[in-house]
Amino acid sequence: MLAHNESHMEHKSNAYTRRSLLKTLGIGAGTLALSHFAGANAFAQQLPATAKRLPSFTGPGPNPYWNSVGPMATYPQKAPLVLLTDRPVQLETPRNYFLNAITPNEAFFVRWHLESIPNEVDLSSWRLHVEGNVNKPLALSFSDLLHKFKPITLAAVNQCSGNSRSRFGPRVPGGQWGNGAMGCARWTGVHFRELLDMAGVKSGSVQVQMEGLERGKGPHGMPSYEFKKSLDLSNPVLDESIVAYSMNGAPLPTLNGFPVRLIVPGYFATYWVKCLTDVRLLDKPNENFWMNPAYQVPDTPRGDTTPADVKAGKVKMVPIARMPVRSFIISPDGTTKIPAGLPVTVRGTSFSGFGRVVKVEFSESARGVWREAKLGEDLGPYAFRTWECAWTPEKPGKYDLAVRATDEKGSVQPDEGVWNPGGYLWNKIERQEVTVGESA
Amino acid sequence: MIGVGKKRRALFALLTGVSVLAVGAIYADLQIGYYTSSNLGSVAQPAPPHLQNDGVYSVAAYPLYAPQLASGVGRQDTAAYCNTCHTPSYITMQPPLPAAAWEAEVTKMGKVYGAQIPTDAQTRIIKYLQTHYTPETRKR
Numbered sequence: 342m343l344a345h346n347e348s349h350m351e352h353k354s355n356a357y358t359r360r361s362l363l364k365t366l367g368i369g370a371g372t373l374a375l376s377h378f379a380g381a382n383a384f385a386q387q388l389p390a391t392a393k394r395l396p397s398f399t400g401p402g403p404n405p406y407w408n409s410v411g412p413m414a415t416y417p418q419k420a421p422l423v424l425l426t427d428r429p430v431q432l433e434t435p436r437n438y439f440l441n442a443i444t445p446n447e448a449f450f451v452r453w454h455l456e457s458i459p460n461e462v463d464l465s466s467w468r469l470h471v472e473g474n475v476n477k478p479l480a481l482s483f484s485d486l487l488h489k490f491k492p493i494t495l496a497a498v499n500q501c502s503g504n505s506r507s508r509f510g511p512r513v514p515g516g517q518w519g520n521g522a523m524g525c526a527r528w529t530g531v532h533f534r535e536l537l538d539m540a541g542v543k544s545g546s547v548q549v550q551m552e553g554l555e556r557g558k559g560p561h562g563m564p565s566y567e568f569k570k571s572l573d574l575s576n577p578v579l580d581e582s583i584v585a586y587s588m589n590g591a592p593l594p595t596l597n598g599f600p601v602r603l604i605v606p607g608y609f610a611t612y613w614v615k616c617l618t619d620v621r622l623l624d625k626p627n628e629n630f631w632m633n634p635a636y637q638v639p640d641t642p643r644g645d646t647t648p649a650d651v652k653a654g655k656v657k658m659v660p661i662a663r664m665p666v667r668s669f670i671i672s673p674d675g676t677t678k679i680p681a682g683l684p685v686t687v688r689g690t691s692f693s694g695f696g697r698v699v700k701v702e703f704s705e706s707a708r709g710v711w712r713e714a715k716l717g718e719d720l721g722p723y724a725f726r727t728w729e730c731a732w733t734p735e736k737p738g739k740y741d742l743a744v745r746a747t748d749e750k751g752s753v754q755p756d757e758g759v760w761n762p763g764g765y766l767w768n769k770i771e772r773q774e775v776t777v778g779e780s781a
Numbered sequence: 782m783i784g785v786g787k788k789r790r791a792l793f794a795l796l797t798g799v800s801v802l803a804v805g806a807i808y809a810d811l812q813i814g815y816y817t818s819s820n821l822g823s824v825a826q827p828a829p830p831h832l833q834n835d836g837v838y839s840v841a842a843y844p845l846y847a848p849q850l851a852s853g854v855g856r857q858d859t860a861a862y863c864n865t866c867h868t869p870s871y872i873t874m875q876p877p878l879p880a881a882a883w884e885a886e887v888t889k890m891g892k893v894y895g896a897q898i899p900t901d902a903q904t905r906i907i908k909y910l911q912t913h914y915t916p917e918t919r920k921r
Contacts, residue, residue: 388812388815389812389815391817397848398873398874398875398877398921399876400876400877401876401916411874413821414844415824415827416843416844417841417843418840421824424870425874426867426870426871426874427844427845427846427868427870428843428845428847428867428868428870429867430843456866456867460840460841460843461837461838461839462837462838462839463836463837463838464836464837465835465836466836507876512878514878514882514886516874517874517875558865558866559865559866559895559896560895560897563894563895564893564895565866565890565894565895565896566895592838595838599838600838630893630894
């Protein structure tokens with residue numbers, strides 16, 4: 342659609358079109374210059390179009406866009422973010438924020454399961470409880486957390502289990518995230534183990550369960566009423582976990598879990614319980630809905646399976662755990678044409694839940710001739726690691742840029758997607774089509 | 782894709798007309814100064830809140846951006862029952878899902894999550910979603 346057909350609000354100010362400029366210069370029609378053009382009609386068809394909007398949904402095929410397609414929405418303490426759902430709140434971080442290894446608090450994605458989340462917390466009565474199978478139950482104030490423990494700071498990526506779910510084929514129901522349900526912050530707080538030790542875990546304890554202020558309108562005891570997650574006490578990730586009261590040197594935004602949330606480095610965000618209030622030591626494993634069947638993945642390589650195998654009941658499921666290695670192209674993003682011959686810095690980010698990203702490779706074509714990219718600052722094994730690669734597209738045309746990362750365990754991103762009924766664990770090689778135009 | 786009708790090259794016109802300019806002027810093909818209306822600028826910035834130095838930490842009400850559900854039989858049941866726990870954005874966000882997937886979703890809301898929906902209303906909700914939100918039927 343052409344702009345001048347679409348709106349009479351169209352405003353053409355100071356418009357030096359070719360003809361008016363030539364007229365100003367006193368050159369009449371029919372000069373050598375104008376003979377290069379097909380005529381006035383062809384020129385009129387090239388008026389700038391009004392920017393097209395994204396569709397309101399994608400599918401049944403995969404979402405082809407980097408982010409999900411919802412409108413931009415503003416929420417308290419937040420910059421405009423991509424809206425998935427308004428109640429419960431789910432917001433996605435726009436692509437451009439991932440140029441930096443640290444995601445700003447105001448841009449950090451938001452994902453709640455239930456609708457009754459706090460608008461207000463009174464720290465004069467708020468307590469963090471450590472209870473259950475312990476020798477000495479604790480009720481700690483925010484001030485206790487600040488002053489009775491040695492603070493620890495760790496940069497770590499928080500990624501929704503369903504990040505990139507909209508890439509699945511066939512599509513699966515659930516939050517239709519693009520790639521922006523992830524972020525990396527510097528989390529400061531208290532060693533989770535220190536809290537457990539202070540309470541004195543009794544022998545016979547097998548799991549620690551976390552619950553926060555998140556509540557729903559459903560009947561008590563049902564998953565539509567409460568959200569509870571647990572981790573095995575034998576899991577070494579507990580040694581690295583933190584109860585964080587600070588995010589990037591500031592209080593956590595309420596939508597990200599003020600006053601404290603659990604940080605489980607390398608693990609998907611489902612365990613990073615927000616607005617944490619209750620830590621419970623259990624003497625038998627908890628099997629509530631949010632542990633099983635929710636957030637379960639096939640016990641297969643990459644968590645991959647097929648709809649047929651699921652239907653046939655052939656697939657053994659296990660709780661989701663660490664995040665597979667991923668990398669992303671952030672710039673160029675395909676919205677700007679690049680003149681041939683212009684040196685461009687391709688930039689992006691990467692991470693792995695299994696430790697440091699040790700290599701990022703870039704390719705300018707689908708043929709996959711890989712070049713090693715330069716890695717950005719190392720903020721720790723569980724943080725975003727930015728990367729960049731100099732690239733000069735010599736000829737006009739379409740380029741299919743690609744990026745893949747390798748982590749310290751030797752895992753390389755595959756060029757195949759994954760499929761499982763929950764829409765989890767996506768880590769396929771990311772691509773970006775870029776248009777290079779003529780420059781002479 | 783927006784088609785570009787005609788490949789455009791930068792054009793250099795060497796002007797030699799004696800009455801206009803004594804030297805050559807270089808002209809590159811360009812367009813400038815086109816504007817259009819938009820509704821994206823209609824969201825006002827929030828004013829800074831007034832804060833007290835007590836222990837209460839609060840944020841403003843979370844805004845709703847609930848979309849319109851497709852009109853048709855069963856819309857009222859769908860809006861009423863589903864809205865207890867979530868707004869219709871949970872429906873409109875989904876890709877077009879096969880009829881069986883909608884039936885499974887609604888059944889799960891009752892059996893697994895604990896939504897209390899009478900059987901006849903549940904039947905109408907499933908029918909409504911299948912009528913408007915499958916690959917064959919979804920319009921918007």
